[in-house]
Amino acid sequence: MTMVDSLFGLIPAASTGQQWVALDLQLVNWGGYDGHHRVRLASTATLLSGGSGSGKSTLMDAYIALLMPHTTPFNGASNGGVVGRPRGKDQRNILSYARGKLDESRTEEGTRQRVLRGDGKDTWSAIAMTWADQSGTRFTAVRGWYVPSSARTLEDVTAVRATCETAFDLRDLEPAAAQRLARSAVAAAGLTCFDTDREFTARLHSTLGIGAAGDGGKAVALLGRIQAGQQITTVDALYKAMVLEEPDTFATADAVVEQFDKLTGTREQMITARQQVKALEPIREHRAAIEEAAARLRVVDAVGGFDDGTSPAALWRHERRLGLLRDVETDLQGRHREAQRLAAETSARIAAARTELDGVKQTLWASGGDRLATAQRELRGVGTRLDEVTRARARLEEVLTSTLGTSVTTLEEFTDLVARARHALADSDAKAGARQALFDAMSERKEASADLAVLRRDHDDARHRHDNIPGDLHATRAALAQAAGLAPEDLPFVAELVEVRTEHEPWRDAFNLALGGFATLLLIDIAHLQAFRRAIDTVRTGRRIRFEGVPTDLRDDVGMDGRTLPGRLDYRQSPFTGWLKGELASRFAYVCVDTPGELAQHEKALTRGGQVSEGRRGAHGGQGARNVLGFTNTRRLSDLERQVEVAEARLASAEARVEEAEAAWDRHDATLRAYTAVVELTWDQVDVAGVEAERDRWQFVVDEVTSGNPDVVRLQQRAVELEVLIQDLTEQLGRTKGAAGDLGERWSATTDAVDVAQGALDAAHDAGTQLDPEQRAYLEHVLGGGAADQPSGGAADQPGADARTDPSAALDAFDAVVSRAADLLRADRQAAQQTVATAREALRRTFETFVERWPDPNLGTDPDASYADYDRILTELQAQGLHELEAEWRKSLLRLSGNDLADLHSALSRSVREIKERIRPVNDILADLPFADDDHRLRIDARDTQSTVVARFRKELRELREVLSTEATDAERERRYHRMAKVIDRIRRTSPDFADLVDVRRHVRLSAEKVDLDGNHVALYDHIGEKSGGESQELVAFIVGAALRYQLGDAGAERPRYAPVFLDEALIKADARFTGRAIGAWRGLGFQLIIGAPNDKFSALEPHVDLKYVVLKDATGRSRTKPVAGVAQDAGTTRDGRGGTGRSGV
Structure with missing residues (x-):
């Protein structure tokens, strides 16, 4: 692209379009710039340099305050780490700039700001910028603020937004400032005012040509990000932070979430309605129970009591009882007549049977019937005796066989058995011997069990200890230690501190005898002795114990002779070991000798048998005593295990003896019981053969009589039948006559009762008593039904x-x-009453629960007064609420699936495509700009990132959209809702997945590449940090400048319509050559640069700019600009004729 130098700097030669450049920036009372200041700007590049805090960024922030929305923070380049709301109380803001805040100080009243102006009085501030195009047209934008002394927030300030179609001097606003910047006063100064920021920015964007198709907001936002110039490490991050604004997917996702939340709200309403219906459904049942119970109470009160003869209850009783009495009267009358008839019939049958019996008996006696009767009678008696004798003989045989192992068949055998039984019963010695044997066996078992228990206890105790001290000594020591507040380990026995060496094990018994009671001496630190004595004086123990206070921690360097008792012991390390070795060496230095003859050769000597010699004295005996020496007890455990085995064998033997003795005792006792049973019998009681012979004799007589005359048997049977019949009929006749008499008496009494009941009923009627149907039905229900179901009684008792x-x-x-x-x-x-109370309480609880779950000040909880309100709610919910809510929820669900989810899925795809499409015009701009040299160009490349998380999410969106388009049951819809809720939660702003899923800028990876004129790849530019400062500045300038051209809507024009670009602390990381290349890139794109940089970067930037200023700040905190080159000396002259070297700056 061929560039020409013009009034407005280097512009494309072929360009004829309009372009606005900034001519000057005016300030009144802005930050450190106290009063009026004007900074003229070159149409090419202007440099503002100065020390830190001098006021460079204050000038830059004035441009931000004028042109950009309130969401753009001030001082973005210098304070990237600030927090809080942009322009809030924690950051630079309009109030702090208007008052010229210097710093803060702490006072008794709190934190106080130190300001240049407006401290206790009103002040005002204003900013203006004038632009010009090629035709000389001027356009000025003004923002002003009147700040009362009481202002604390921007809402307390009077703001001015105005424009002018020509140049404007801010000093002309001073008269309006005196009138608190009233709109009329501002208009009188020649300015056109706007009521809102939206109107004001729309006027600026349309006049200055900012933004494509009227969308100047994105272009201004990019200008703000460029001015802030925060450090970015990659081309991808640079482009996304500087160029790409928030994608449409954010708004689409928010809309989906909002729609889903509405759906959720509908669902919550539906669930709430269902819960309310479920909660209120029982109230009608409770209400019906109350009304029914109340009606019963009214009836109960109305019927009165049965004691009052004129009450409705008494009238009902008389009516019912009179009817029942008449039924009884009729029944008794019929039953009396039937009883009389049955009695006469029975008497006739008895007489006929007696006549027939007399004839049968006469015939029977004439045919030998008396002998037959005698034989049959005797035969029956013998049969009975035979049964008894047979049972007695069976019992005897069982006893004899099972106990004595014998049996009897004859009188002589029985007599002999009885004699032996009496002899055995008289023998008391045999019984005493068996008893004594059992007693001896049980005593031995008890003793063996006790010994075994002791041994096992000793064995268990030994397993948990590592010494050989007896248990009673251990227990005594523990009691004393507890009383003294010491641990048992602080009070060792001597025997616990020594052990016989393995090679001298055969001497263990001798050493135990030689040490004697010294082995069980209890040792205590002498420092604790007095306190120990005081503590244990009141302790009572069954075992006496000796103790001694000894010094502790003595040196363990006592020499031991291996021939003596102390030299053949091992010692456990303890505080007492030093003392113990010395004591044993002085008192028990017995020389171990093999024979008694050697005893006299030593002053102290000891034999293996335990005999000790001390000159003319000595001691012997006591062998077999228990070993107490040693701090290991392996030997004692082995001994105890052997003793336990012997004791277990002894106990097993004793158990066997007890079992044998018990068996012998049982056998003896059974024999005595058998003999007792024998002596109580006689032979006749068990002689089955004798009784059977007698039975046979009488049977022979019967057979003899019946075989000679067969009619005798028939006559005999008939006589028996007639006798039984006569007896039955006689008994029946007695019962029938008694029943007839009883029925007659009851009939008469019932007739009298009918008369009495009729009289009572007539008296009730005469008294005017009435019984309405409701009362009658109630009494029938409560009393009448129960009477019909009662069991019979009294005289009416009959079977069934x-x-x-x-x-x-x-x-x-x-x-x-x-x-x-x-x-x-x-x-x-x-x-x-209980039903009423229970139902009322149930209603109260239901109402209380309802208003607790769904508060409503218009609803009470009284069961009577509030019932109508709750019944109305229930009626409305049942009539239309649930159905409408469920239909709305289904409709919303389908709408969300068909529209919102589809929109979100489409927006994700469309936004990625738009990012790539927006890169194309930027690349078209870059294609005309030499990069690095005339033979190369810069090109931005976009590649999709491969994210499995995003892929799965979009797949879930498609699947869910397809699923929601089909019909479903309520349960399936509920499952779909929860599935959709999980998806929606992932695209909420607060979700950790939100940025990865919704921010499509993350779905694309951007990089820059250096290509030749034919478009062939030369080099890749991805990580800016890998390049030098100059290269990175040039790269940023190319990428951001081209993107800004696109955002300004000038991608297809030869130069941008809006030229000013403010760069705060930018282009400061390279030498003059690379800085020049970066500035050349910006200017080659047709932009006007206003650069803020610290003093130390002045030399690198100075060759490439046409206008230079130094920003200064004096001791009072006031800032001013001083021109270095490019501005005439009188360029800054103010309107009142004063030069520009004072507060006006230039």
Whole structure:
């Protein structure tokens, strides 16, 4: 592209389009710039350099305050780490700039700001910038603020947004400032005011040509990001941070979430409605129970009591009882006549049977019937005796066989057995011997069991210890130690501190005898002795124990002679070991000798048998005593195990002896019982053969009589039958006559009762008593039904008679119920009252639960007063609420699936495509700009990132959209809802997956590559940090500048319509050559640069700019600009004729 130098700097030669460049920037009371200041700007490049804090960024922020929305933070280049809301109280803001905040100080009233102006009085501030195009047209934008002394937030400030179609001097606003920047005063100064930021920025964008197709917001946002110039490490991050704004997928995802939340709200309403219906459904049942119980109470009160003869209850009783009495009267009358008839018939049958019996007996006696009768009688008696003798003989045989192993068949054998039995029963010595044998065996078992228990206890105790001290000594020591507040380990026995060496094991018994009681001496630190004595004085123990206070931690360097007792011991390390060795060496230095003859050769000597010699004295005996020496007890455990085995064998033998003795005792006892049974019998009682012979004799007589005259048997049987019949009929006749008499008496009494009941009923009617149907039905229900079901009683008691078939039983049942009528009515009253109370309480709980779950100040909880409200709610919910809510939920679900999810899926694909499409015009711009040299160009490349998370998410979107388009049951819809909820939760702004899934900028990886004129790849530019400072500045300039051309809407034009680009602390990382290349890139794209840089970067930037300023700050905190080159000396003259070297800056 051929560039020409013009009034506006280097521009494309073929360009004829309009371009706006900034002519100057004016400030009034802005930050450190106190009063009016004007900074003229070159149409090519202007440099503002100065020290840190001098006010460079303040000038840059003035441009931001004028042109950009309130969401753009101030001082973005210098304070990338600030927090809080942009332009909030924690950052630079309009108020702090208007008052010229210097710093803060802590006072008694709190934190106080130190400011250049506006401290306790009103002040005002204003910013203006004038632009010009090639035709000389001027356009000025102004922002002003009147700040009262009481202002704390921007809402307390009067703001001015205005434009002017020509140049404007901010000093002309001073009269308007005196009027608090009233709109009329501002308009009088020649400015056109705007009410809102939206109108103001729309005017700027349309006039200055900012943004394509009227969308200037994106272009201005990019200008702000360029001005902030934050450090970015990769081309991908650079392009996404500087060029790409928030994609449409954010808004689409938010819309999907919002729609789903509406769906969720509908679902919650539906669930709530269902829960409310479920909660209120029982109230109608409770209400019905209350009304029914209340009606019963009214009836109970109305019927009165049965004691009042004129009450409705008494009238009902009289009516019912009179009807029942008449039924009984009729029944008794019929039953009396039937009884009389049956009695006459039975008397006739008895007389006929007696006549026939007399004839049969006469015939029978004439045919030998008396002998037959005698034989049959005797035969029956013999049969009975035979059964008894047989049973007795069987019992005897069982006893003899099982116990004595014998049997008897003759009188002589039985007599001999009885004699032996009496002799055995008289022998008391045999019984005493068996008893004594059992006692001796049980005593031995008890003793063996006790010994075994002791040995096992000793063995268990030994397994948990490592010494050979007896258990009673251990217990005594533990008691004393506890009383003294010491541990048992602090009080060792001497025997616990020594062990016989393995090679001298045969001397163990001798050493035990020689040491004697010294081995069980309890040792205590002498420092604790007095306290120990005081503590144990009141302790009572069964075993006496000796103790001694000894010094501890003595040196363990006592020499031991291997021939003596102390030299043949091992010692456990303890605080007492030094003392113990010395004590043993001085008191028990016995020389171990093999024979008694050697005892006299030594002052102290000891034999293996345990004899000790001390000159003319000595000691011997006591062998077999228990070993107590050693801090290991392996030997004792082995001894105890052998003793336990012997004791177990002894116990097993004792158990066997007890079993044998018990068996012998049982056998002896059984024999005595058998002999006792024998001596109590006689032979006649068990002689089965004798009784059978007698039976046979009488049977022979019967056979003899019956064989000679067969009619005798028949006559005899007939006589028996007639006698039985006469007896039965006689008994029946007695019962029938008694029943007839009883029925007659009851009939007469019932007739009298009918008369009495009729009189009572007539008296009730005469008294005017009435019984309405409701009362009658109630009494029938409570009392009448119960009477019919009562069992019969009294005179009506007959087999199978009951109240349903027997009038007498029905009357008795009714009288029984009436006798309990008061209790029944009282119980029914109480039941009704309880029903009312229970139902009311249930209603109260239901109402309370309802308003607790769904608060409503218009709903009460009284069961009576509030029932209508809850019934109305239930009616409305049942009539239309649930159905409408469910239909709305289904409709929303389908709408979400058909529209929103589809939109989100499409937006994801479309946004990725738009990112790639937006790179194309940027590349078209870059294609005309030499990069590095005239033979190369820069090109931006976009590649899709391969993310399995995003792929699975988009697949889930497609599947869910397809599933939701089909019909489903309620259960399936519920499952679909929860599945969809999981998807929606992932695209919420608060979700950790939100950025990865919704921010499509992450779905594309951007890089830059250096290509030749034919488009062939030369080099890849991905990580900016890998390049030098100059190369990275040039790369950023090319990429961001081309993108800015696109955002400004000038991608197809020869130069941008809006030229100013502010770079705060940019182009400061390279030498003059590379800085020039970066500035050349910006200017080659047709932009006007205003660069802020620190003083140390002035030399690198100075050759490439046409206008230079130094920003200075004096001791009072006031800033000003001083021109270095490019501005005439009178360029900064103010309107009142004063030079520009003072507060106005230039």
